[in-house]
Amino acid sequence: MKVLIVLAHPERKSFNGGLVDVAIQQLEMAGHAIDVDDLYADQFDPVERAKHYAHHAFDDDYFYPLNEQRAHYQQNTLPLDVQRELARLEWADLVIFQFPLWWHAQPAILKGWFDRVLVYGGRYTSRMRYDQGYYRGKKAVLSVTTGSPDKAFQPFGRAGNMVHWLWPMHASLYYVGFDVLAPQVSYGIQGGGIRYQDEAALMEHLACCKAAWSSRLVGLSSERPIPFTGWDDWDEEGVLHLTSPLRWRLG
Ligand SMILES: Cc1cc2nc3c(=O)[nH]c(=O)nc-3n(C[C@H](O)[C@H](O)[C@H](O)COP(=O)(O)O)c2cc1C
Structure with a gap:
């Protein structure tokens, strides 16, 4: 299997960087090919704007991102950094997105990666x-x-609902056709800022999180994806058919 790891963290020596190393070690041992896409190291520009395009292919006087994207895609003149990312995705069978939760979402560099x-x-x-x-x-x-910490994400917890925080990314990946596997969440990674544990307990916790990721990676490729509804489930307005049995399960 070919695995692309997209890393969105400004410090390669961070815990997030460490989880990338865990994945490289485990996946290489199992004979998989790895490509690490370090967005900060590559200084990926996450802001979609007119200056990325050498010329306006659609309209000279108005920058319309969707139409410019389509026109440049069709003319094979997309920005070089976007072409490079698309080639990496083309190569991969599995894409791992490694990032810290920042303000209940992915870091801006990764949000912009989706945009562009x-x-x-x-x-x-x-x-x-x-x-x-x-x-x-x-x-x-x-x-x-x-x-x-994990307890703060439990129902009624002050940190909110992880399913809600990750939904925009999960929905976007499914939107472009990926089978989306259940997320791996390493809670309570207190490298700086607010501390909830003493140093020894924290070190043990970090080691446990790395071990959990490492052992999950062994069977990752055979995991069943998160179920989503699809075209056959929707009426012409894009709403679940009135007769769908899923209405009872999701309602
Ligand atoms: C800008 C910023 C926003 C953050 N927002 C959240 C948040 O919404 N929820 C949370 O639990 N932690 C939040 N954190 C803490 C990070 O998630 C935590 O420091 C990180 O996961 C630790 O991994 P690292 O050591 O690899 O950076 C935030 C940190 C930063 C820098």
Whole structure:
């Protein structure tokens, strides 16, 4: 299997960087090929804007991101950094996104990676979406770290609901066709800032989180993805059919 690890952390020696090393070690041992896509090291520019395009392919006087993306995709003139990222995705069977939870979401560099790399007209169109998405057959998984401890994310916990925080990324990956695996969440990674444990307990906790990720990676490729509804489940307005048995389960 070919595994792309997209790392969104400004410090390679961080715990997040350490989880990348754990993945490299475990996956290489199992005979998989790895490519690490370190967005900060590559100084990936996450802000979609007109200056990325040498010329306006769609309209000279108005920068319309979706139309420019489509036109440049069709003319094979997408920005070089976007072309490089698309080639990496093309190569991969599994994509691991490694990042810390920042303000209940992914760091801005990774949000912008979605904005710029998953180009309209090339990686999704009106029909080429969801279970008809471009990346059908490829898998993706989020490996996330948090500062708050796991208990704070339990129902009624002050840190909120992890399913809600990760939904925008999960939904976006499914939108372009990925099979999305359950996330790996390493809670309570208190490298700096607010501390909830003494040093020895924290070190033991960090080691446990690395071990949990390492052992999960062994069987990751055979895990079943998170179930989503698809085109056959929706009416012409994109709403679950009135007769769908899923209405009883999701309602
Ligand atoms: C800008 C910023 C925002 C953060 N927001 C959250 C948050 O919403 N929830 C949380 O649990 N931790 C939050 N944290 C803590 C980080 O998630 C935590 O420091 C990180 O996961 C630890 O991994 P690292 O040592 O690899 O950086 C935030 C940290 C920063 C720098």
